[in-house]
Amino acid sequence: MTHSRTPGHSVGRPTPITAATVAQRPSGMPIHRYGRYEAVDIPDRTWPDNRITVAPRWLSTDLRDGNQALIDPMSPARKREMFDLLVRMGYKEIEVGFPSSGQTDFDFVRSIIEEDAIPEDVTISVLTQAREELIERTVESLRGAHRATVHLYNATAPVFRRVVFRGSRDQVKQIAVDGTRLVVEYAEKILDDRTAFGYQYSPEIFTDTELDFALEVCEGVMDVWQPEEGREIILNLPATVERSTPSTHADRFEWMSRHLSRREHVCLSVHPHNDRGTAVAAAELAIMAGADRIEGCLFGQGERTGNVDLVTLGMNLFSQGVDPQIDFSQIDEIRRTAEYCNQMEIHPRHPYAGDLVYTAFSGSHQDAIKKGFEAMEARAAEQGKAVDDVEWEVPYLPIDPKDVGRSYEAVIRVNSQSGKGGIAYVLKNDHNLDLPRRMQIEFSRTIQAKTDAEGGEVTPAQIWSVFQDEYLPTDDNQWGRISLRSAQTSTTTEGTDALTVEAVVDGAEVVLTGSGNGPLAAFFEALGAIDVDVRLLDYSEHTLSEGAAAQAAAYIECAIDGKVLWGVGIDANIVRASLKAVVSAVNRARR
Structure with missing residues (x-):
């Protein structure tokens, strides 16, 4: 007996793949222009062992940081729609604008105060730079508010000190201290005892500011505000531009939390942006490292790549059995309102809210989901409970879509990648037909032939039409001997x-x-x-x-x-x- 061989090849075992055979090549990109982010020397860090067991305080900045990033900023009507949505969802701290930046923001703040649109348990916040005329105008916008916070900021990073302000560390610190003093003076002059008044300070560009200097500025601000029992100060440490890994960001928060004086009277707030695509992780790890509050926007709206996404953060807690203390049960209404107000569509694969996030096209995924639902029903029957009362455990679905107001209709959709499980699920879910396993295989071949011939997705209505044509002749479509x-x-x-x-x-x-x-x-x-x-x-x-x-x-x-x-x-x-x-x-x- 003879064996034919391809010239140059011997009969034997396949050649193994090694690291050398898949080695990547240098990109040729100008990496020399960028420096490595400085790590924090904190060898006894404790945050990795911490767990998030309760929701943090939340602040929505959709109406300020989110709005200022829009191509077409919100009209007063759209702003009011967004504000009312945030209130319905349960946000108790809402940054409503930058009233010293122009008449539009000033008028909006006045309108929600004068129209009594702010529930008594909701605190509004307004942003200002550290200039006297702007601070006065900002405090003036709050006259008559039930609960209000002035949020003052100034940039503290070396590049701003060197390029923008051309000032020393002492001069930059003095801007923050003097600004805080002016906030106190104008609040006492303009507001009365009808207003519960709070103060927030942000060393802008905290991520690029030396830790010892950020601490020094915050301490100087606290010396003016004098936080004590019943008089907290909010110190917000913004990742104005995200520059490091979430773990390094957490190290910076643990360092600040350890070194701040009067820590028990400080609300330490985190304000991540998403420039590196890790804002959600940065916020979660910052909470583990000592932060008390998160500032962000619905669906990650905001400058450049956006602020951290409050929806993803809240639903991440929910999926772990932690009450986010924000109501996401009507996720589609929240999404539609945000899309209307921002005039920007939510991506179909956006976590928890996109059109496709609870949808499986893959055949193996569909089969696992179908079996997961069946197992849930069986477990509920064994325990004598409704399915909605047993612990959620369905492959590929981290939460029950019904818990955020979604139906199961779009969970399984069929295309050329789908298998028998997805098709069987559609027939059972839409028509109560529980096909035997071998019949599932037979009918899936029919659908596969259709998708191979025509391409694209096969809708549930099309699946039903094909099923009827294949198995169920009707008066309108008679066939057969x-x-x-x-x-x-x-x-x-x-x-x-x-x-x-x-x-x-x-x-x-x-x-x-x-x-x-x-x-x-x-x-x-x-x-x-x-x-x-x-x-x-x-x-x-x-x-x-x-x-x-x-x-x-x-x-x-x-x-x-x-x-x-x-x-x-x-x-x-x-x-x-x-x-x-x-x-x-x-x-x-x-x-």
């Missing part, structure tokens, strides 16, 4: 079943009779009169609904003329459903 008209059964004295069937066969009305051990055996004998040889391989049935008008479905696997085929029958009478299933299989064999 045999059409069942009526059937009558009786039991003989010998215990066998006698069957009389009125049918249309090849266009002619006929009466077929047969007997056997059960209606199916009797029908198989009757079909012999028209030269149809049927052998039963498998049978299953189930009800489709409850009540007097309930229908049943029957599934029959038959060997017919050398072919193995499934048939389906649906009828209010289970015997007729079984006979229809046989007719379905016979007609498919002759198709």
Whole structure:
């Protein structure tokens, strides 16, 4: 015996892949222009061992940081729509604008105060730079508010000191100290005892500011504000531009939290942006490292790549069994409102809210989801509980879509990558048809042929249309050699079943009779009169609904003329459903 060989190749084991064979090449990009971010020397860090067990305080800055990043900033009506949404969701701290930046923001702040649109348990916040005329205008906008915070900021990073301000560390610190003093003075001058008043300070560009200097500036600000019991100060440490890994960001927060004096009277706030794509992780790790509050926007709106996404953060907590203390139960309403207010669409794969985030196209994923739902139903029955009351455990779905107001309709969608599980799920979910496993395989081939021929997605309506055309001839779409008209059964004295069937066969009305051990055996004998040889391989049935008008479905696997085929029958009478299933299989064999 001889073996043919490809020239230059020997017969033997395949060559193994090694690190050397997949080694990457230098990119040629100008990496020399960028320096490495400085790590924090904190060898005894404790944050990695911490867990988030309660929700942090939240502040929405959609109306300020989010709005200023829009191509078309919100109109007053859109601002009010956003504000009302945030209140309904449960946000208790809302940054509502930058009133010294222009008349539009000033007028909006005045409108929600004068129209009594702010619930008494909601604190509004307004931003200002550290200039006297701007601080005065900012405090003036708050006259008559129930609860309000002035948020003052100035940039502290070396590049700003050197390039923008051309000032020393002492000069930059003095801007923050003097600004804080002016806030106190104007609050005492303009506001009265009707207003509960708070103060927030941000060393802007904290991520690029030396830690010792950030601490020094914050301490100088606290010396003016004098935080004490019942008089907290909010120190916000913004990642104005995200510059490091989330772990390094957490190290910076743990360092600040350890070194701040009067820590028990400080609300330490984190304000991540998403320039490196890790804002959510940065916020979560900062909370583990000692932060008390998170500032962000719905769906990550904001400058450049956006602020941290409050929806993802809140739902991450929810998915771990921690109450976010914000209501996301109507996620589509929240999304629609945000899209209207921001005039920007939410990406279909945006976590928790996108159109496709609870959707599986992959066949193996669909099969696992289908089995997960079935296991949940079985576990609920064993425990005597409703399915909604048992612990959620479905593969590929981190939460129950129903918990955020979604239906299961879009969970499984079918395309060329889908398998039997997804198709079976659609039929069960939409039409209560629980196909036997081998029938799932048979029908999936039909759908696969359609997707291979036409491409794209097959909708549930199209799946149902194909299923009817393949298994269930209707009055509007008759096909096949045999059409069942009526059937009558009786039991003989010998215990066998006698069957009389009125049918249309090849266009002619006929009466077929047969007997056997059960209606199916009797029908198989009757079909012999028209030269149809049927052998039963498998049978299953189930009800489709409850009540007097309930229908049943029957599934029959038959060997017919050398072919193995499934048939389906649906009828209010289970015997007729079984006979229809046989007719379905016979007609498919002759198709």
